[in-house]
Amino acid sequence: TMDATKYNQILNYIHSNVYPDDFSNIMKHGLRRLSKKFTIDGGKLFFVGKGKKAEVIVAEEFAKQIFNQFHSSLIGGHSGITKTKKSIGSRFYWPNVTVDIEQWVEDVWKLLGVDLIGPLPTTPTGNKYILTATDYFSKWVEAFPLKTKTAAEVASRLLSMYLRHGSPKRVLSDQGREFVNQVSTEYSI
Structure with missing residues (x-):
């Protein structure tokens, strides 16, 4: 999931091409590369994967809540890994979204x-x-x-x-x- 610091770093870099003061050259290079995967719309940051429409960035504290809504609720109906990844992945983004979903689906029914x-x-x-x-x-x-x-x-x-x-x-x-x-x-x- 993406924490608020990383979110703001990407947002500020895309918006004004400014790096945080304490960034080394290696960190600046990483931020430039990472920022290519995002866009700003209405002042908010969206993830844009290859050939995909923009997906809402999910803050760390909301990722599990989204998973429960799409998998464990009456709407989700305990779908399997593939269907849950497709449902969430087409709308939302956080780093390691696929790995998190796989782990959380496997944890169900233990x-x-x-x-x-x-x-x-x-x-x-x-x-x-x-x-x-x-x-x-x-x-x-x-x-x-x-x-x-x-x-x-x-x-x-x-x-x-x-x-x-x-x-x-x-x-x-x-x-x-x-x-x-x-x-x-x-x-x-």
Whole structure:
């Protein structure tokens, strides 16, 4: 991501061709080369890659927020690496945007919290329980209605989720480690 100092250095150089006072010749050369990738529009700095339209420069503190909006929200729907990179990369820029997105997408579903709620009043379709699954990284939550809380029914719902999002590295449950182990072992998920 781009910090405010670097942003202002590039903006000032493009606008007035002035270097910071403490820059060495090597640093000046680097700033000149880097500045060729940017343009100013309406007083704001935009990144212009080869054959691309101008992209909004993202400050360091907003990069993760943008990722969550485009990947982890209802709009993003936990898209994969390629789709997330395309969605973000066509609109926004920060140094190492591609590497950050790849890492953040891979971090999703590493640690999953699973909980069973119920018994609740039986629904017209016979459901009495709710299985919730929360990704600790993105805070994405999924909920599934269940008729029973057997390992087979829980495993079936978890498997459908794993097929969409991938298997987590670790699953936590207040139902106890034995429950998670039973579901994982008996149903190979």
